[in-house]
Amino acid sequence: MRNMGDYMGDYEAKQLILEVGRRMYNKNFVAANDGNISCKVGENELWATPTGVSKGYMTEDMLVKVDLDGNILRGGTKPSSELKMHLRVYRENPQVKSVVHAHPPVATSFAIAGIPLSRAILPEAVVQLGEVPVAPYAAPGTQEVPDSIAPFCKTHNGVLLANHGALTWGKDPMQAYFRMESLEYYALVTMYTGSIIGQANELSCEQIDQLVDTRTRLGISTGGRPACQNVGRDGVPACVEQKRCGGQCAHGGQQPAGTAAGVEMEDIVDIVRQVMARAKR
Ligand SMILES: [Zn+2]
Numbered sequence: 001m002r003n004m005g006d007y008m009g010d011y012e013a014k015q016l017i018l019e020v021g022r023r024m025y026n027k028n029f030v031a032a033n034d035g036n037i038s039c040k041v042g043e044n045e046l047w048a049t050p051t052g053v054s055k056g057y058m059t060e061d062m063l064v065k066v067d068l069d070g071n072i073l074r075g076g077t078k079p080s081s082e083l084k085m086h087l088r089v090y091r092e093n094p095q096v097k098s099v100v101h102a103h104p105p106v107a108t109s110f111a112i113a114g115i116p117l118s119r120a121i122l123p124e125a126v127v128q129l130g131e132v133p134v135a136p137y138a139a140p141g142t143q144e145v146p147d148s149i150a151p152f153c154k155t156h157n158g159v160l161l162a163n164h165g166a167l168t169w170g171k172d173p174m175q176a177y178f179r180m181e182s183l184e185y186y187a188l189v190t191m192y193t194g195s196i197i198g199q200a201n202e203l204s205c206e207q208i209d210q211l212v213d214t215r216t217r218l219g220i221s222t223g224g225r226p227a228c229q230n231v232g233r234d235g236v237p238a239c240v241e242q243k244r245c246g247g248q249c250a251h252g253g254q255q256p257a258g259t260a261a262g263v264e265m266e267d268i269v270d271i272v273r274q275v276m277a278r279a280k281r
Contacts, residue, residue: 005096008172013039013047014060016173020100021049023177025056029102029184034165036079038086039098039173044068050077076213080104080142088146092153096169098176103165103183106191110134111160117186120203120226121193125186129157129179130223132186134144137162157222158183204228 008016017037024030024037035055038048049055050062064075068087070080086099110117117125117132133152138144138161149167152159157179158168168179193200203211205228210224 007043008039010041011046013041013173014063016098017047017049017063018058018060019056020173020177021058024100024102024180025054027104027181027184029104029180030031030055031103035100035102036082036086037098037100037177038083038172040090040096041065045073046086046090048083048176050075051080053077059242083143084141084146085167086142088150089153089167092150093169094151095171097171098173099167099169100176100180101165101167101172102180104180107132107160107166107184107187110166110187110190111165112163114162116160117183117190118224118226119190119200120208120211120228121200122186122201122206123207123211124225125182126203126208127215127218127220128141129182129186129221130215130224132156132158132160132166132183133224134160134162135167137164140164155222156224187237196277202228 017039020037021035024035028264029035033052033054035051037055038046040046044067045065046068046099047063047065049058053062057138061075062077064077065073066079066083067073068090070079070083070087082101085101089096091101107117111134114134116134120126133156135148135152138148149159149161153169157170158166160166164185166180168176168183170176170179190200203226208226208228215223
């Protein structure tokens with residue numbers, strides 16, 4: 001099992017990048033040649049996807065190895081100008097080993113609307129992803145883009161990029177990609193419940209506290225804390241009614257970073273079920 005400080009080898013990193021590229025293209029998270037993926041293989045080196053290529057049909061020889069300043073070390077292709085975002089995440093948070101950028105349609109719509117994904121409606125989203133803030137708009141390719149995401153790299157697992165798309169990160173390409181999947185699913189359910197069904201029963205402050213405790217026990221220390229809004233028909237949030245949250249209900253609370261080694265998705269789902277069952281009693 002890989003420790004937090006260990007890096008995967010070139011071969012494994014490249015294979016996972018190709019796999020994530022296929023998945024995100026097939027999931028309709030990117031159109032044409034959009035999106036990019038990177039994975040660190042050392043303190044100052046990483047593999048990244050090239051510009052101008054569909055991420056669903058990449059081969060190993062298309063990938064390019066760069067250092068944390070973006071200088072090309074190996075490979076004959078050019079990385080995307082969006083690589084600057086990846087490099088900034090690695091600089092801000094050395095625990096991050098992989099970054100994924102895509103334009104999933106529902107999450108991108110929230111990014112265009114400037115609405116963060118911060119409602120506590122799905123236990124898995126609270127534990128695995130946390131809240132997802134919106135980084136302010138910056139013109140593509142400029143230094144303002146990495147600057148806009150910098151404040152979230154240590155505290156969150158992903159951000160929406162205003163009028164652009166989404167960026168997620170993690171300890172390896174699969175975790176970073178799964179966070180992108182969770183983010184799009186979270187956005188989809190938020191849209192269904194908010195705009196189509198028009199009703200969402202949000203988790204209570206107590207339920208959120210339990211989920212955040214679970215997450216901390218799993219060693220996941222990033223993700224922020226969704227707000228306990230649970231607003232009743234009288235317009236009063238549940239945490240105000242319960243008078244138990246104090247100042248803790250505001251979102252943006254920082255949690256420590258990383259994921260416990262060896263914790264599988266099934267374990268997390270099981271723990272979440274237990275927490276929910278307890279909360280219902
Ligand atoms: Zn993009």
